[in-house]
Amino acid sequence: MNVKALLPVLLLLAAPVLGQGFAGLGTEAQGFARPAPGTVLEFPADHGAHPAFRIEWWYLTANLVGPDGTDYGVQWTLFRSALAPETRSGWSSPQIWMGHAAVTTPTRHFVAERLARGGIGQAGVTAAPFAARIDDWRMAGPDLSALRLSASGPDFTYDLSLDTARPLVLNGTAGYSVKSAEGQASYYYSQPFYTVRGRLDLPQGPVPVTGRAWLDREWSSQPLAETQEGWDWISLHFDNGAKLMGFRLRQQGGETYGSGTWVGADGTVRTFGDGEMTMTPLRETRVAGRDIPVKWRVRLPAHGVDVTIEAVNDSAWMDTLFPYWEGPVRITGSHGGRGYLEMTGYD
């Protein structure tokens, strides 16, 4: 669960109170639409933007390998943040866009960030044919089954082709994903089955890569409870073809609230609720003045999962306007594989 799309909300509505951090994400969402259980998601329309909701994102992470077997991670994210639940053309549009892109190698972590106003053609998403873009960054294809992905930063660019013939995975209950015991929720679906081929351009030169990618689509208006301070989120590709998405939201006082989705190697989807998956920090590292757990034990007894995940690069710090940790991980234990780990709210 990539609640970091709430970052722009913080940025634009609560910029003077930076100290408030991720705990400020549970603010009241007056006037905005709220997710309702029982809503049927419609495609391709729901691939596009939902301006009546306050926050939304198109979030792609890829675990890639170079010709020499080196692990690489790629992130491409477009956030939409609405200041008001409406669209207007021109500068008065209350829709604000933000992009994050990153390339992680075992020794380096490259980050770039983009910001844009809605209404003037600088950024936006169309559902069919599908295109999500901000500035020169693009994630586009005829539809979600075949995408071209590109981004650039001061010291990197990448250009990847993503393909899959598999269906979308609806998280939670038919795409309605509950985030707290109080009932905060979002619409949330994923496409975890992409195969990737393409090229990274890094300071040391171009690197041809192949691998797997995972797209998350989520929109909401108030997905966090007021007492929630941050989260730990994983998306794991197991070598046997199974996929695991899981998260735990950390509450004040040490309580957590968790949930997730298991996709079996045969494509069967099983979602699970709070308490079924446990995440235990095993090792912390000092990044950007914070202690961040970069090695975890993850157990999901219902599907026989007991694995250790460890960062490919401990320093995968997203030094963006609102910073967080996001990077590729290696999986060992009951299952092997690669995946992505995201952690916010460690101040």
Added chain:
Amino acid sequence: MIRATLAALMSHWWRHPLQLVSLAVGLALATGLWTGVQAINGQARDSYDRAARLLGQNRFATIEAADGQRFGQARYVALRRAGWQVSPVLEGAMRVGDLRLRILGVDPVTAPPDAVPRTVTGGGSLLPFITPPGVAFAAPQTVSALDAASGLPALRVAEGLLPGVLVVDIGIAQRLLSAPGAVSRLIVAPEQPVGRAPLADVAPGLVQRAPQARADISRLTDSFHLNLTAFGLLSFAVGLFIVHAAVGLAFEQRRTLFRTLRAIGVPLVGLIALLGAEIVVLALGAGLAGVALGYGIAAALLPDVAATLRGLYGASVPGTLDLSAGWWLGGLAVAVLGAAAASAQSLWRVWRMPLLAPAQPRAWARASARSMVAQSALAAGLAMAALALALWGQGLVAGFALLAAMLLGAALALPAVLSALLWGAERTATGALAQWFWADTRQQLPGLSLALMALLLALAANIGVGTMVASFRQTFTGWLDQRLASELYVTAASEAQAARLRTWLAPRTDAVLPIWSVEGPLAGAPGAVFGVADHRTYRDNWPMLRIQPGAWDRVAQGRAALINEQLMRRAGLVPGDMLRLPGGHALPVAGVYSDYGNPRGEAMIGVDLLTALYPQVPRLRYAIRVDPAQVAALARALVEDFGLPPDNVTDQARIKAMSLGIFEQTFTVTAALNVLTMGVAGFAMLMSLLTLSTMRLPQLAPVWALGLTRARLAWLELGRALMLAALTMVLALPVGLLLAWVLLAVVNVAAFGWRLPMHLFPADWARLAALALLAGGLAAAWPALRLLRTAPADLLKVFAHER
């Protein structure tokens, strides 16, 4: 030993409190005038820097249209979509009532951190900022000045913004400035992604400019501040004359004491150290007073300076002072350095003084006679330097160097010239008394020469600056009559209103002449291009300095341009040369017009060509030709029937009054500094005469003993002072006129780009002469009165105490 020596040295000041006062006051005045001017300049520069910082121009590169005009925001979006990290800015002027506002539209979302004020980006919610009518951030005084103004965004106070600037969202700025979809320039973020397409491929016609260390405005106002600095320097020099005189006298009078102290065993080094310490302590005390005085002067003059800068250059400078600790310390340092410079010669003399030299003031007079020769040689050298600078010097600095060399040379030559005149008078005088009078005057000359030099400088500066200002006023008034030939000037609020206005005015007037202009670079500096209609108003009245035959026809056909004098001088263009307009269109120059009071280069082209080259030019302002008898009725009808706001209708008389008002303000500061300089000179004279009068008893006593009454002696003293002041005035006149010529023909041309004809104003000289005599008379009155009241016993004592 040290304490005893110190007490002995100090006792001098107890016995001569006036010397102490003159030293302290001279130093305080010098420091005060200098630091005052520095404070004003510093404040203005700080404002320019803030203006540049506000736009990020001093740290970020910018992308602009090659012709300097606004361009469509689609090009901004195209650049962003090509990867360029740029942020749009729309800037423009807007009038609300009598207030001229600068609208600065920014995009807080894409602006690089610190490119826009933190108060704006961190000032709360973004939604009201970008949603019409929007939120505008402004300086506290601007917010209160705009209180209750309608049609503006909600106002929020933001500290650190310049007065008159409204920072709004770019979308709000486009509405306020009636410029939908327009962008003035793009701020280029320092960090750009790799592999983006070249600027020329993505947005042809846009060019990137490097960060500018200085704001454009400071280039225009440099000359104004240089003028102020020159005046401050002059005042400082005059003040130091006083200090030099006072220190010199104090040292001379203590020669006996020094000799005695040395004789009883005080080491020379110790004596010098104590004297040095004495100077430093005095300098610190007087410097403190001077810095306070400087603050007062700056605070009093700054509102006028601010008004001038706003009126003349459109530069916004707050009318209040905001000074750093560095400024205060700098003022003290100036005082100490000035005192050190003024007393270096005296300390040197003590160092070299033979232990057994006769310790009488007379020795000083003879030594001064020798130094007069050296001074005259120096004066001759300075005169040669001035001549060389006048012949071959280039630019403003050379102009001021010429001024300095000329004034200093004249001042240094004064004692020799006066001495020669007095010597001549002595030779032609008949009768013992007359001969004594001239000889005695000449004998006093060394003691008075510094004060007289100060007086000469003050008088010359007064004549020079006065002549320049009066010449300027006369030329300017005549020029305004030519330039403002139309009866009425109107400004529409929008393009739509302007169109209706043209239709409405057509049947009611003789002619409606557009005043449309675009801003852009001319010859590499900020400039403007005006469109001119083909109408006899221009052919008959426009103040042309040079014009080719058929120029107006060619301008009307779009085949030639007229330029102002500033542009002619700055770019070295003469009629026949080609002028490149912003955007690259080139036209031959067909004539040059005078354009006083305008700091920028300007060109005039046919109005049809203007609209063809710059289709987006605002078409809001018009000059109206109408029967003068109908002006009042038409102005009323424009407001009551057509519905223009009263502020948008201005008649000729009001514009003239406003222009003259700005002009007068420009010279308020000059006049104030002029008066202060005069005051300093008068004070110097008083102090010199007072100190001399106590030393002169030995010279006067024999004359008194020979039968001249004290009253007669006192009158002679007074007459002598008046005569010296009059002579100085006579000598100051040519120096002042020369100064005026340099100011008009060299400094003004280099500083402002225009040359004014020089007019002479003898009535002003007569007034100044009277003032000089009054200053001399007042300065001499007190010493004369003291002489009158000297007890005969004191005069007798002279003979008893003769050494």
